[in-house]
């Protein structure tokens with residue numbers, strides 16, 4: 001039988017039992033700057049593990065054989081292409097499209113900070129307590145370990161600018177939780193490519209003059225919307241005060257700190273991306289109500305979230321969202337959750353909104369739903 005056709009339960013269990021090797025190896029190649037070393041000025045030159053190590057200058061004890069073991073695993077998961085010399089003497093690695101998305105682009109962005117952010121020490125410590133979310137949902141596994149919710153924990157730790165810019169030794173990674181700053185890099189790295197695709201296909205911001213981005217984080221999404229829609233005279237980025245404090249100042253954008261559970265600044269449209277998943281149903285009801293109150297009659301709420309499939313299947317989109325759902329349950333809110341389209345729409349309708357348009361799918365991860373007051 002072809003290897004690709006083997007599908008025994010034992011193999012499936014062996015794969016599942018060791019699956020943690022995959023994200024940890026991904027972390028390793030990011031920390032070791034492997035992706036940026038292979039992807040030089042837009043060239044994707046295959047390199048051997050030894051060539052990669054000598055280019056990143058990690059010191060005399062670095063082990064090329066161990067790096068190659070990591071590269072081989074990630075080749076199997078589609079991050080690298082493996083090139084084997086005709087005589088079988090050596091292996092070299094180039095980036096696949098997945099690998100390229102993890103290499104830093106000309107704007108200093110990539111998906112790599114998102115990967116790092118999901119594997120910081122503080123996050124990793126909570127993972128063994130997933131079962132506690134079932135046994136005792138009254139507090140998050142993250143809270144059981146750290147004594148406070150993730151967002152308030154993020155806000156407490158010092159900025160580690162040096163770490164973010166790669167100017168500290170590799171051994172420093174994860175020791176100092178530079179959480180808010182890494183969160184902002186992670187959000188921009190994921191959201192900027194998404195927003196490019198979204199703005200290419202979606203025209204729902206036409207005629208808007210004041211746009212509020214609820215949970216706007218670094219302000220990058222709002223900046224991109226406003227640079228496409230000149231009709232937007234005022235952009236308000238609304239986020240937690242400690243996030244607003246650290247966010248870069250962007251001309252034309254007012255940064256407002258606050259709590260979406262208390263109130264939302266007024267505008268004639270509200271954009272809310274990747275917020276509801278970390279909220280309980282009761283919190284979502286409050287957020288929809290606060291958005292409703294902040295809008296004039298006819299005002300529009302544009303919700304952009306990953307939506308759960310109605311059926312759990314093994315396609316990549318379903319898996320990516322189902323996996324993120326357990327991340328939310330463990331790290332952010334035990335009863336925060338991803339929702340199906342129907343569940344999300346019901347929350348909006350209950351707050352008094354009516355549905356505006358059919359859903360708009362951008363990239364098989366995020367879906368856009370429009371609600372009108």
Ligand SMILES: C[S@@+](CC[C@H](N)C(=O)[O-])C[C@H]1O[C@@H](n2cnc3c(N)ncnc32)[C@H](O)[C@@H]1O
Nearest residue numbers: 187191215216217239240243258259260273274
């Ligand atoms: C997953 S991030 C999404 C960021 C951004 N909308 C994007 O898609 O790139 C969630 C954002 O919600 C913010 N947030 C969390 N709780 C909040 C609250 N109670 N009030 C306002 N913002 C909040 C976080 O600080 C964070 O910036």
